[in-house]
Structures are given as C-alpha cells and as structure tokens.
Amino acid sequence: MRVDVISIFPEYLAPLDLSLIGKARRSGLLDLHVHDLRTFTHDRHRTVDDTPYGGGAGMVMKPEPWGEALDHVADQEDSRPILIVPGPGGARLDQSLARQLAAADWLVFACGRYEGIDERVYDYAQSTYDVRVISLGDYVLNGGEVAALAIIEAVARLVPGVIGNAASLFEESHEDGLLEYPIYTKPEQWQGFSVPDVLLSGDHGRIAQWRHQQRLDRTAARRPDLLPPELAGAPEDLVVGV
Numbered sequence: 001m002r003v004d005v006i007s008i009f010p011e012y013l014a015p016l017d018l019s020l021i022g023k024a025r026r027s028g029l030l031d032l033h034v035h036d037l038r039t040f041t042h043d044r045h046r047t048v049d050d051t052p053y054g055g056g057a058g059m060v061m062k063p064e065p066w067g068e069a070l071d072h073v074a075d076q077e078d079s080r081p082i083l084i085v086p087g088p089g090g091a092r093l094d095q096s097l098a099r100q101l102a103a104a105d106w107l108v109f110a111c112g113r114y115e116g117i118d119e120r121v122y123d124y125a126q127s128t129y130d131v132r133v134i135s136l137g138d139y140v141l142n143g144g145e146v147a148a149l150a151i152i153e154a155v156a157r158l159v160p161g162v163i164g165n166a167a168s169l170f171e172e173s174h175e176d177g178l179l180e181y182p183i184y185t186k187p188e189q190w191q192g193f194s195v196p197d198v199l200l201s202g203d204h205g206r207i208a209q210w211r212h213q214q215r216l217d218r219t220a221a222r223r224p225d226l227l228p229p230e231l232a233g234a235p236e237d238l239v240v241g242v
C-alpha cells in the first residue's frame, strides 16, 4: 500500500517511523511519502492561507498550493487514489470503514489547518481522486494531522503482514462488533489481585466460553449500542453467551 500525506506540519507524521508502522515501511509493506504543502508555494513568505470571502473568524487555506500538491502526488502513479481529507464534518471512522480503506492500493491524505481548505480544492480533486472526508469523531481538533495518524494506523494494521500475528486481529474490540475480553499475564498474584482461575485451568473450551461471555458483559456494560439486535436492550445480567 502506498500512502501520501500532505501537510504544513510534516514533522507531525514522524510517529509513523516508529513501531509496527515504521517496520512496515522498512520492509516495503507500506510505501509512505510525506509532503510539505509549502513546497508548492511560490511567494517569499510561502503563504498557504488567507482571509475568508464573506468574512468570519480565522483563515482559510488557499487553493493554489493544494492544487499543485495534489497534481504532483497524483502524477507519481498511474492509478486513481483515494483522497482522504480529515474534517469535523466527515464520515465517522469505524472499523468497517478502516477495512474498506485497507483494501485500497493508494491513499492520499490532505491535512488541513486553520478553519479548513478552500472548497474548490475538493471539487478540483474529484477529477483525479476518489475524495472522502473522514472524521475521528464528534469533538474538535486543530487540524487534520492527528486524524491522519489515527486513520493510517487503523488501516495499515489491517494490511496483511503488518501485524505479525494476524489471528490477534479477530478478537479485538470492534472487529466483530463486541469489545475485547480482559487480558492477564504473569505474575498470578499482584497487589492482592489474582488472575481468574479459569485462565489457569488449561481447559481451552472453558476459557473460550469465559472470554466470549466477558466480551458480551463488557459490551453490554460499556457499549450497549454495539450489541447485536437480538441482545440489544436485554438487561445486562441477561446478556448470556449465545
């Protein structure tokens, strides 16, 4: 998978050099390119913003640098990439959308700042990109970089080979609609807290059943909205493993 990120703060994307994503880059599983939007300005001050037409607070990102940056990136390959523009008004990222994006060969992220990007950039990009506006959720960030980091991590980890133990993907929260079960490791006793006996039993059938029930209980308690329709609305103590 190729990923390009355009930002006025390219150093914000430095965490993508770390851990599993960094390893995926070094192994060639992830081909990541970060571009400084100011590279595509031509004035002495490398201007990327200006006052909004119609008045209003804050500044708007100028269309010209974005147009040049998006043309430059699109010229790198022959295929039609998905352009992801993080924005508070976008489609909310969830695991289903992450899986959809993980199937793409090429993702391009336009990380804006200020009050946002001139609307004509979205229109201009349609001829070359599959444009998607995506939000992390209903809270306010200062720009698109944090969202891009989250989306890239959520997507890249689904690319085969990025996560060493692919089996671990299947029982994670949100992968199949339920939250994850509690996990424990050594020591057996710690600060007066012990590991549930069933996990020490070696009875894999009982362990699997206990873990499934834990997932149902946790989902009922913390995220009842995620429960399958047949269990939605059931009293918490009646959400019994099915």
Ligand SMILES: N#Cc1c(N)n[nH]c1-c1ccc2c(Cl)cn(Cc3cccnc3)c2c1
Pocket (backbone or CB within 6 Å): 086, 087, 088, 090, 111, 112, 113, 114, 115, 116, 117, 134, 135, 136, 137, 138, 139, 140, 141, 142, 143, 144, 147
């Ligand atoms: N994704 C996401 C996301 C989220 N969940 N909250 N805020 C954002 C987000 C993404 C992109 C930008 C750009 Cl460009 C500028 N701002 C600041 C801003 C704040 C309030 C209203 N308008 C713009 C962004 C906020």
